[in-house]
Amino acid sequence: LLPSFLGKVNDKGLPNNALLALSVIAILIGSVFSFTELAGLISAGTLIAFIIVSLGVYALRPREGKDIQEPGFKMPFYPVLPALAALGSGFIFYELDNQAKIYAFGWFALGLVIYAVYGAKHSKLSQN
Incomplete structure (x- = not known):
């Protein structure tokens, strides 16, 4: 896009x-922004991404052998490890200072608005 x-x-x-x-x-x-604010924002964003990736394993694993013939990786200790990874990252995110969480959710909301406004207009699906 x-x-x-x-x-x-x-x-x-x-x-x-x-x-x-x-x-x-x-x-x-x-x-x-100050270095401290940016460090908190980067930490929050990285943790959110890791939580999403960890939970995404649950959506991909049942597709193995169906529409994903040869998976690019194997998740060891499935289904326990993805849950532990998401919970651990969630705990670390929870322990971040409130300013980092507010900035992270603000950037997330801004990204959604930009995606909705710009993406709807420039999407190849909308041009069909």
């Missing part, structure tokens, strides 16, 4: 336009 100029790569295969755009965004965000 991103603009096509961000996907262009140079002759070495590097997406210079995307790197430049992300660098500018990172500089702007880094100039507004």
Whole structure:
């Protein structure tokens, strides 16, 4: 769904336009928030992503041998390990300071709004 100029790569295969755009965004965000705030936000985002990935194993595992013929990895100690990973990450997220949680949910909400507004207009599904 991103603009096509961000996907262009140079002759070495590097997406210079995307790197430049992300660098500018990172500089702007880094100039507004303190290091402590950014560290909390990054920790919260990483934990949320790990929780989602851990729980996603439960959706993928039943598909093995059906529409996923050769799984790219095997989850050891399934179904216990994904639950423990999600619960452990959830506990660490819960222990983060409230400001990090508020920022994380704010960024999540902003991302949903941007996705809904921009994505609905630029989706290949909506063009069919």
